[in-house]
Amino acid sequence: MTNNPVVPPNQGDDGLDLYNQVSEVTPERTINVAEDNGDGNHKSMKERLEESPNLSDMQTADRRMFPDMGRKHLNRLLVARVFPDVYNPLYRIIVKDAIKSDMSKPLEEQQTVGEILTDCNTAMSIPIDGEGRIDELGLAGVAHDEKMELEKTKLV
Amino acid sequence: MTLSDAALKLIVEATKQPEPPPYADVRLILGDQRSGKSCTGVAYAKDDYYDQLVGLVSPTGQVLKAKSLDVGDKEYLEECGIFPDVFKYVRAFTADAKKSKIIAIPQGWTVLSPVRIFANFHMFGLKYAYITLADMLQYVNSDLFINAWLLSDESAFTDPRNSMTGVGKIIAFFGATVGKRNIHFCQMTQYNNMIEVRFRQFATTRVLCTYDERTKMITVEINERGKPKRSASYYAPRYWTNFDTTERQKVSELQIARAMETIAY
Numbered sequence: 001m002t003n004n005p006v007v008p009p010n011q012g013d014d015g016l017d018l019y020n021q022v023s024e025v026t027p028e029r030t031i032n033v034a035e036d037n038g039d040g041n042h043k044s045m046k047e048r049l050e051e052s053p054n055l056s057d058m059q060t061a062d063r064r065m066f067p068d069m070g071r072k073h074l075n076r077l078l079v080a081r082v083f084p085d086v087y088n089p090l091y092r093i094i095v096k097d098a099i100k101s102d103m104s105k106p107l108e109e110q111q112t113v114g115e116i117l118t119d120c121n122t123a124m125s126i127p128i129d130g131e132g133r134i135d136e137l138g139l140a141g142v143a144h145d146e147k148m149e150l151e152k153t154k155l156v
Numbered sequence: 157m158t159l160s161d162a163a164l165k166l167i168v169e170a171t172k173q174p175e176p177p178p179y180a181d182v183r184l185i186l187g188d189q190r191s192g193k194s195c196t197g198v199a200y201a202k203d204d205y206y207d208q209l210v211g212l213v214s215p216t217g218q219v220l221k222a223k224s225l226d227v228g229d230k231e232y233l234e235e236c237g238i239f240p241d242v243f244k245y246v247r248a249f250t251a252d253a254k255k256s257k258i259i260a261i262p263q264g265w266t267v268l269s270p271v272r273i274f275a276n277f278h279m280f281g282l283k284y285a286y287i288t289l290a291d292m293l294q295y296v297n298s299d300l301f302i303n304a305w306l307l308s309d310e311s312a313f314t315d316p317r318n319s320m321t322g323v324g325k326i327i328a329f330f331g332a333t334v335g336k337r338n339i340h341f342c343q344m345t346q347y348n349n350m351i352e353v354r355f356r357q358f359a360t361t362r363v364l365c366t367y368d369e370r371t372k373m374i375t376v377e378i379n380e381r382g383k384p385k386r387s388a389s390y391y392a393p394r395y396w397t398n399f400d401t402t403e404r405q406k407v408s409e410l411q412i413a414r415a416m417e418t419i420a421y
Contacts, residue, residue, distance in 0.1 A: 015299030019285065020164055022300070025266050028281030028397040033372070041391035042239035045196070046203035048388040049378070 062139055066132070067122065070111075071098065074123040081130040095120045160217035166210055167270050179381065180335030182358045184351070185344045187365035192374035193344040194277070194309050196365050198395050200342055201273045201305040205282055206242055211268040212261060219268070221253065222246040229258055243394065272304035276312055276405070281398050288408075289313055293326055301330075302337045309344045310405050314351040328354045367392065 040048070053060070066078050074094070082090065095116060102110045111119070126132040183200070185193045212220045225233070229247055230240035238245075246267075249256045261267065266283070273284035289312060295301060308314065313327055331354055334341045343359075345351050360381040367374050377387040 015302055018295075018298060018300045019272050019304075020167075023272070023283050023285040025283045026278075026280050027264070029400065031393060031396045033393040033396065041394075042241045043390070044203045044206070044242055044394065045199040045376070045388070045390040046207070047242070048390045049376075049386065052386050052388040 062136075065135060065139075066126070069119050069123050071119075074119060077123045078126050078132050079136060080127050081133070082124055082127045084128060087124060087128065091120060091124050094123070160213065160219065163211070163213040163217070163219050163266075163268055166219055166221070167268055179360055180358060181340045181360060182331070182334055182355065183340070183342045183361040183363060184348070184356070184359045185342055185363045185365060186347065187367075188346060190367060192365040192367040192376075192392055193346075194399060194401065195374055195392050195395050196363060196376055197307045197309070197342040197344045198279065198399050199390065200340070201271070201275075201284075201307060202243075202282060202395060202398055204305065204340075205269045205271045205273065206267065208271050209246065209267050209269045212246065212248070212265045213268055214262070215264050220265075221249040221251070222259075223249075225258070233258065273307065274301065274304055275307040275309070275399075277307070277309050277399060277403050279399050289323065289327075292330065293323065296326060296330055301339060303339075304337075305340045305342065307342050307344070311343075311345050311350045312405055314343055314345075314355045316349070316352045324352065328352060331355050331358050334358065 040051075043051075069075050069078070077094075098111070098116045098120060099113065102116070126135075185196050187193045206224055209222060209224050211222050214220075223246065225240055225242050225245055225247060229245075233240040233245065243261075245258055245260055247256050248259045266281075269283070273279065273282060274287050275284055276287055276289075278286060292301070292313065314331075315324075331341070331352075343351055343355060348356055362379045364377045364379075365374055372392050373389045374392045375387060375389040377385065379385050
């Protein structure tokens with residue numbers, strides 16, 4: 001670029017004329033590396049980023065530890081407190097309720113008995129003695145710590 | 157190489173006034189020496205450049221309208237057993253834009269794009285402007301540095317030791333206007349404290365790079381404001397044709413002369 005005095009603002013062309021004056025194109029370099037198209041290596045960085053999961057580690061952990069049960073009351077149960085002495089009767093009630101409510105659904109939307117038992121057992125076992133709430137708070141705390149570390153790096 | 161009038165006209169027609177960004181796009185690309193920082197900066201700019209391509213121009217100045225591959229084009233190529241390489245294949249159009257065809261970019265042809273790129277190192281195969289610190293000061297009030305990618309390698313522009321000099325103050329002022337200028341400012345450096353503290357605070361995205369010599373893959377961990385952390389790996393040699401991995405920043409003769417004056421023999 002030339003060594004001119006300070007250039008004032010242009011009017012109207014968003015500096016395009018000026019950019020066209022100062023820019024250049026030179027041919028690509030040749031490099032001695034064999035082309036490797038295996039395993040997605042033909043993809044650009046942007047394509048690879050778009051493929052990567054958009055969930056943070058915390059969100060991934062949250063989804064694994066608190067899966068979607070498919071029923072609202074079971075999802076609420078995950079962060080409730082279930083006392084051990086009510087575990088068995090409550091388990092029987094929600095399993096029977098799930099089987100009965102499924103009977104009114106179309107066949108393709110019905111769950112098998114095994115699936116209902118597994119879901120209800122998961123929904124009941126996570127919140128025993130409020131452990132589900134404690135785990136959720138633990139995840140939130142780790143996420144907060146990560147955020148604080150990031151803020152610190154701005155000043156370091 | 158200078159582009160023909162037809163090629164420049166195609167770029168002008170394609171240049172649209174972009175929407176103002178919701179926040180200033182300042183990216184710090186960090187990593188040890190030889191970890192792929194410069195390559196990642198070039199990758200960001202090149203991917204955007206090819207994403208918005210509008211045509212191809214031959215060495216003799218012949219212009220062909222084109223655009224980058226979309227999802228359907230990529231699926232079609234995969235069905236044909238061809239890797240859908242966006243840097244190799246484009247969809248070319250006839251002059252009246254009524255017919256189109258996927259073609260391989262011919263050898264020696266240049267890709268046209270309205271994306272502007274500025275860098276303080278030399279680039280190849282893309283239309284870009286090489287700038288020095290003096291150029292940034294000279295053109296700071298003009299409309300040159302708007303709607304563009306600005307790639308700053310090492311801490312030549314943002315050295316914290318310049319922060320109280322006239323140069324440092326103007327560059328800090330420039331950094332504060334990155335959002336208004338709609339610039340994607342990529343600062344490549346080894347450590348946070350090698351850049352001026354204001355730029356560390358302006359930064360909205362932090363990228364940490366590591367390079368695997370054996371597989372030639374660069375892994376980037378990206379921490380973008382308001383979004384979850386992401387990481388991905390990409391094949392570095394795809395971008396080695398666009399810059400010299402061994403290029404060193406030159407020190408100006410004036411700076412060397414001033415430093416020599418301070419040495420007591």
